[in-house]
Amino acid sequence: MNQNVKKLINEWHDKNRDPICAYIYDLEGIQNHVKSMLKTMPRQSHLFYAIKANPDKRIIEALLPLVKGFEVASIGELLKVRGVSKDIPILFGGPGKKNYELEIAIRENVSYIHVESLLELRKLIIFAKESNKHIQVLLRINLRTKTLPETKIIMGGYSSQFGIDEQLIDEAISILIGAENTHVHLCGFHFHSLSNNLKADLHVEMVNHYLQKVEQWKRVHGLDVKVINAGGGFGVSYDETPGFEWELFTSLLTKSEEYQNLGDTQLFFEPGRFIVADYGYYVTEVVDIKVSGDKCFSVLRGGTHHNRLPASWGHNHPFSIFHQEGWSYPFKRPEVQNSKVTIVGELCTPKDRLYENAKVESLRVGDIIIFEKSGAYCWTISHHDFLGHPHPNFYYIEGNHYE
Numbered sequence: 187m188n189q190n191v192k193k194l195i196n197e198w199h200d201k202n203r204d205p206i207c208a209y210i211y212d213l214e215g216i217q218n219h220v221k222s223m224l225k226t227m228p229r230q231s232h233l234f235y236a237i238k239a240n241p242d243k244r245i246i247e248a249l250l251p252l253v254k255g256f257e258v259a260s261i262g263e264l265l266k267v268r269g270v271s272k273d274i275p276i277l278f279g280g281p282g283k284k285n286y287e288l289e290i291a292i293r294e295n296v297s298y299i300h301v302e303s304l305l306e307l308r309k310l311i312i313f314a315k316e317s318n319k320h321i322q323v324l325l326r327i328n329l330r331t332k333t334l335p336e337t338k339i340i341m342g343g344y345s346s347q348f349g350i351d352e353q354l355i356d357e358a359i360s361i362l363i364g365a366e367n368t369h370v371h372l373c374g375f376h377f378h379s380l381s382n383n384l385k386a387d388l389h390v391e392m393v394n395h396y397l398q399k400v401e402q403w404k405r406v407h408g409l410d411v412k413v414i415n416a417g418g419g420f421g422v423s424y425d426e427t428p429g430f431e432w433e434l435f436t437s438l439l440t441k442s443e444e445y446q447n448l449g450d451t452q453l454f455f456e457p458g459r460f461i462v463a464d465y466g467y468y469v470t471e472v473v474d475i476k477v478s479g480d481k482c483f484s485v486l487r488g489g490t491h492h493n494r495l496p497a498s499w500g501h502n503h504p505f506s507i508f509h510q511e512g513w514s515y516p517f518k519r520p521e522v523q524n525s526k527v528t529i530v531g532e533l534c535t536p537k538d539r540l541y542e543n544a545k546v547e548s549l550r551v552g553d554i555i556i557f558e559k560s561g562a563y564c565w566t567i568s569h570h571d572f573l574g575h576p577h578p579n580f581y582y583i584e585g586n587h588y589e
């Protein structure tokens with residue numbers, strides 16, 4: 187476990203009597219991880235961060251000097267990035283863009299708009315002309331391919347609300363080359379078909395499949411493709427399954443024929459989870475331990491209203507126990523020893539569980555549970571105000587400093 191996390195918890199305890207409940211983000215960990223990712227990336231590729239995985243301002247600031255830019259999927263996210271930098275490249279995607287979103291995106295000079303439907307394309311052509319701005323777009327395509335890797339979350343390769351159906355490409359291109367269009371420029375294609383793929387070799391196959399498809403469209407339509415955005419979706423393992431091997435991915439990709447044939451086309455990646463998941467800790471204290479029938483429950487100060495990922499995915503979230511000494515009551519400290527315990531939160535719903543039947547050597551009231559891998563899609567996807575408990579505190583580790 188990260189020693190700074192323990193240090194921070196100890197110092198917090200010296201000053202506070204209430205049970206701890208906090209998110210701790212290791213900003214230096216994120217930066218070192220991204221630096222090592224960049225080292226092996228092929229020459230023509232660029233790394234963007236999809237901020238929806240964790241839009242914390244400090245994380246965006248920590249990534250600003252390292253990534254090529256940010257991927258955003260709403261005007262709220264877009265303005266958050268612009269609050270940190272006036273000119274960092276932004277990719278703006280997401281289904282159901284509103285008129286005001288397209289107008290603000292034009293005004294805020296995003297680098298590329300990911301067009302998700304023909305209606306959006308038609309509107310954009312009108313707005314761009316009205317504001318007399320030249321707009322670069324990538325068409326997000328939902329492939330009809332049935333052979334994408336199978337993962338927990340799949341957005342493409344089957345019917346979905348995302349992107350433009352592969353069979354409508356001809357129509358999209360004819361709209362773009364039509365006489366009405368003077369200000370919108372087709373620069374390439376965008377794909378984001380799945381999330382949390384753990385297999386590097388299958389990820390390369392998928393990216394190569396994208397490259398082959400684009401190669402065909404280039405030939406059929408005589409297109410000049412500046413950019414192919416191959417999305418995110420690099421996986422993080424929350425159990426014993428081996429994690430995504432980034433270096434295997436980049437080396438197989440670099441060697442592949444499809445990559446070698448890219449010519450001048452740039453290849454973008456826009457991961458979210460893989461960049462931040464491992465560098466967030468959700469820290470909570472055990473406030474009660476109780477037996478009900480043949481099961482034992484440990485109740486936390488905190489729960490799925492702060493970290494909804496385990497409830498959303500129906501998984502057991504990895505954790506470690508930080509034992510605490512000291513018990514001031516005139517009765518025995520409740521505990522479990524060498525047995526199974528189900529770890530639940532403080533909400534009045536049985537869905538508030540973070541780990542079912544965890545095997546523990548020892549867990550006592552007052553001990554601290556540190557949920558690891560809580561940097562992505564944890565706080566940001568949670569129903570924070572359900573039941574009105576106070577929000578967690580947020581701390582940031584930068585080297586040996588934290589605040």
Ligand SMILES: *Cc1c(COP(=O)(O)O)cnc(C)c1O
Pocket residue numbers: 236238239257259279280378380381382417418419420456457458459460
């Ligand atoms: C969510 C999202 C991402 C990031 O996905 P991860 O699985 O977190 O890497 C990238 N691109 C788009 C379009 C997304 O919607």
